Amino acid sequence: MAERAYITPIADEDLYVLDTASWRVYRPVMDKSKCVECGMCMTYCPVRAIIGTDDKKYKITYDYCKGCGICAAECPRKAIEMVLEGGAE
Numbered sequence: 001m002a003e004r005a006y007i008t009p010i011a012d013e014d015l016y017v018l019d020t021a022s023w024r025v026y027r028p029v030m031d032k033s034k035c036v037e038c039g040m041c042m043t044y045c046p047v048r049a050i051i052g053t054d055d056k057k058y059k060i061t062y063d064y065c066k067g068c069g070i071c072a073a074e075c076p077r078k079a080i081e082m083v084l085e086g087g088a089e
């Protein structure tokens with residue numbers, strides 16, 4: 001089993017946060033059919049685990065997501081649901 005690094009780089013600023021992804025209890029699941037691509041989830045995620053792609057889609061990086069639920073709370077379309085880790089995607 002590969003050894004995990006318990007730090008997460010934040011953008012290109014040489015800043016790091018403790019990697020809590022391995023301790024996550026809930027994970028955010030995005031319903032793309034509800035998403036209006038506003039980017040609020042990316043803006044509010046404290047560890048920048050949500051990234052925007054070139055075609056303005058938003059993607060959750062589960063290696064970094066700590067399951068705090070802020071993205072789900074801030075999404076104006078309720079397009080993100082927090083589900084128990086290990087449950088259905």
Ligand code: SF4
Binds near residue numbers: 030037039078080
């Ligand atoms: S906040 Fe909600 S609607 Fe906006 S990009 Fe994120 S998932 Fe889509």
Ligand code: SF4
Binds near residue numbers: 028045050065066068
């Ligand atoms: S649950 Fe928290 S850490 Fe994970 S993507 Fe949402 S805001 Fe970011």
